[in-house]
Amino acid sequence: MMDKLEFILALAQERHFGRAADVCGVTQPTLSAGVKQLEGQMGVLLVNRGSRFQGFTPEGERVLDWARRIVGDTRTMRQEINALRHGLAGRLRIAAIPTALAMVAALTTPYRERHPNVQFTILSRTSIQVLDLLENLEIDAGITYVGNEPLGRVNAIPLYRERYRLLTAADAPLGNRGRVTWKEIAQVPLCLLTPDMQNRRIIDRLLQSAGGDARPTLESDSMILLFSHVRTGRWASVMPAKLAETLGLTDTIRAIPIVEPEAVQTIGLVVPSREPTTPLTAALVDEAKRLAPLLDEDTDTDRRGQRG
Template sequence: MIDKLEFFIALAREQHFGRAAEECGISQPTLSAAIRQLEENLGVGLVVRGSRFQGLTPEGQRVLEWARRIVGDTRTMREEMRAARKGLAGHIRLAAIPTALAMIPKLTEPFQAKHPEVTFSVVSRTSLQVLSQLENFEIDAGLTYLDNEPLGRVTSVPLYAEHYTLVTSEGTPLSDRKEVTWKDMAGLRLCLLTPDNQNRRIINQHLASAGVDVRTMLESNSMVVLLAHVGTGRWASIMPRNVARSFGFSAQIRTIPIVEPKASHVVGLVATHREPFTPLVSALLHEARNLGVIDPD
């Protein structure tokens, strides 16, 4: 039954029989047969069928909630028994918003020093993708904003607050200032994260509140791309202070605090709310709480 529930979760996530089968490492006929067996066992139809996948039935949506809970509990039990036999070991999958990537070593380095048999993988995702992948068991935990948009049913631990700066080259407009305001951003050639990133939505909100209509000259989902363009001297950007400083800019690059108002937003660790947590996630949350609030400077 557990394997069939895992297949069903994969199908709901991929919304395509072929892709779900590939992800599960089985053939498409095997996946289809397993879903039909699950439907027969439960006595309800789970999938709206046609020439291709057309979604879940209302009963399928409800079964999906139970499947996530049952599969999650089963994985927790297995990890707990493995930890009891061998100590804490395994792999933690993390997803982080682009602006939080530079802060991840603050968490992973002390954690791995205490638990050397644990490995990590880290991917960059938008805040919405972080929450979606948590729900679908694609990641174990994420780093995202805690105070700007709804999080849903998660456990969260605050890690640090973002403070925003203008990042620009010497000799460009405003580069000689010690502070700038959000209104000062008008007329700059800005490069910013793409609108699907919450950081961009936050920046747009603050600019709109200041009555500034900015024309963004370049967008990217990569902070590296933005920083590289700022380095050419032709673009400026608005970035969290910790991100700008983590790249070790040359003396020609200025990071200037943005004030009036001085905005900040909290970033933290999130995990699917459940009791008990897997041993790995429980230990990671414990480490995050031990860190307290990290000073991003």
């Protein structure tokens, strides 16, 4: 029963019997039979098939919902019992949006000090993918934008506020400025994330509303690539203050506050809203709550510093 539920979870994830079978570590006929058996037990067709996977029936969607819950609870139970015996141990799977990657260390480092037996898997994903992975039990927690769009069935713990900086060479146009406007930025050759990233969409919106043209010279899904271009002195980029600090400012590269408007996005930890969560996740939430005030303080200091 339990494994059959895992089958349809994998099937929802892969939308392909063969690949879903791989994910589950069984052969395709086994998975096919498992799904069929589940359909027998339920007395309804769960999957629309026609020589291809064609999605789930309405009943299938409901079963899928329950399967997520039941499988999730089972994993949580396992982990809770294990934690009772051996303390916190296991692997914590986190996905973060690229602009937040740099601050994940601020969360994982104290976590690991408290719980040395926990291992981490950290993925870089778009904000949409983060929520998707969370929904499908493929990650334990996400770090993404909170407070703007509806987040679905998750709990959010705000971590810090993202403020934007123009990253550019000191000797480039605008390089000597104490602050710049979004309108001015639109004039320089920008390196930005690809449009599937929410960060890019936010920046596009800001540029457009300032009357500027949102046509970056270069786009990539890697912040490292963007930064390396800025380092040549020939390109500029827009990135969150925290990230700019982490990547390391040199004498030649400056991070200039962008005003009009001074845009602020809240970044936070998101975890499944199910109660109770796994011990590993619960500990991460604790860590986030501890960290949040510190980060906000940093941001305030930083802002005052830049302004003064």
